Amino acid sequence: MQALIERIMRDGKNLGNGILKVDNFINHQVDPELMYACGAEFARRFARIGATRILTAEISGIAPALMTGMHMNLPVVYARKSKPVTMPDTVYLTVAPSHTKGRMVELIVSPEYLGNGERVLIIDDFLASGATIQGLVRLAQAAGSELVGIGTLIEKSFEGGRAVLAHLNVPIESLACIDSMENGEIHFC
Amino acid sequence: MQALIERIMRDGKNLGNGILKVDNFINHQVDPELMYACGAEFARRFARIGATRILTAEISGIAPALMTGMHMNLPVVYARKSKPVTMPDTVYLTVAPSHTKGRMVELIVSPEYLGNGERVLIIDDFLASGATIQGLVRLAQAAGSELVGIGTLIEKSFEGGRAVLAHLNVPIESLACIDSMENGEIHFC
Numbered sequence: 001m002q003a004l005i006e007r008i009m010r011d012g013k014n015l016g017n018g019i020l021k022v023d024n025f026i027n028h029q030v031d032p033e034l035m036y037a038c039g040a041e042f043a044r045r046f047a048r049i050g051a052t053r054i055l056t057a058e059i060s061g062i063a064p065a066l067m068t069g070m071h072m073n074l075p076v077v078y079a080r081k082s083k084p085v086t087m088p089d090t091v092y093l094t095v096a097p098s099h100t101k102g103r104m105v106e107l108i109v110s111p112e113y114l115g116n117g118e119r120v121l122i123i124d125d126f127l128a129s130g131a132t133i134q135g136l137v138r139l140a141q142a143a144g145s146e147l148v149g150i151g152t153l154i155e156k157s158f159e160g161g162r163a164v165l166a167h168l169n170v171p172i173e174s175l176a177c178i179d180s181m182e183n184g185e186i187h188f189c
Numbered sequence: 190m191q192a193l194i195e196r197i198m199r200d201g202k203n204l205g206n207g208i209l210k211v212d213n214f215i216n217h218q219v220d221p222e223l224m225y226a227c228g229a230e231f232a233r234r235f236a237r238i239g240a241t242r243i244l245t246a247e248i249s250g251i252a253p254a255l256m257t258g259m260h261m262n263l264p265v266v267y268a269r270k271s272k273p274v275t276m277p278d279t280v281y282l283t284v285a286p287s288h289t290k291g292r293m294v295e296l297i298v299s300p301e302y303l304g305n306g307e308r309v310l311i312i313d314d315f316l317a318s319g320a321t322i323q324g325l326v327r328l329a330q331a332a333g334s335e336l337v338g339i340g341t342l343i344e345k346s347f348e349g350g351r352a353v354l355a356h357l358n359v360p361i362e363s364l365a366c367i368d369s370m371e372n373g374e375i376h377f378c
Contacts, residue, residue: 019275024302032263077218078217086216101271112218
């Protein structure tokens, strides 16, 4: 998606060690218009998968998931990383390694909002190693939901996440794909 | 705002001790259409304050802030509760008590995205004791920004937050106001 690629070229920063800083428009400051356009593009690409619910992980998945949900007229569920007092005692919980935090984090979903027979579209900001998305897939499976698609704003193809997720046999869409961050550069697929 | 009040009446749950559960449409599952409408209403109410940036706190403030930013054509900054590796070494940080977590949490903003001369509109999900919003106000002040308005989806007027914020002398708007949660009821102002 050209608008996102151009924004990464303009405002993205290669911090080394494969870390792409996009705090200017996704991860700390958010550009609502760009997210709106990304949501429209996901809605177009996933128009035919029959999704009934969108699943994402707090925090940075919320903006693209919300905009996709708006365009597809679907509710959005974001997995929590800690269990608030408003959640029931029994929940779906899995752990996944966090890239930016350097430790394992919990992903928690209430059975109230993810259940048997739902057709789940996962939306997140990054597809890197695929570990967070695998965690979301486990939550959907635990709930008896069917995974029908995976969409991410930015794929770092050199981290191999797409191959890790291939066995799920659902469409995987990324709006910008980066295949190398060697030598301080950001090279698009 | 009638649509939000009706949704609280239908899907909100009074868990006792002043805790209102709105996980069905704001805090865990999000209704994008409702958030879109709330964003439009904030944009209408704050049309004349000359805001240049919207400030919120992760996690649950992101959805209403993003939709308000879309309608007002403004960037949204969400204060982080932990410092990711992409943030610079020197940041604005304050602490505020978290209602739902029962402990102090940090609120962190990078000087990259909040600076001198900005006119800041704070948007959040709840106005209860006002403690989180006071934290956001301190961050804006530390950055040299001017506070120009405060908007929240739901005000629990019996917790007194509005009085705590009155000295700031900016418009405070809530889209639904609850003045009592005694005896398991939810009573609107």
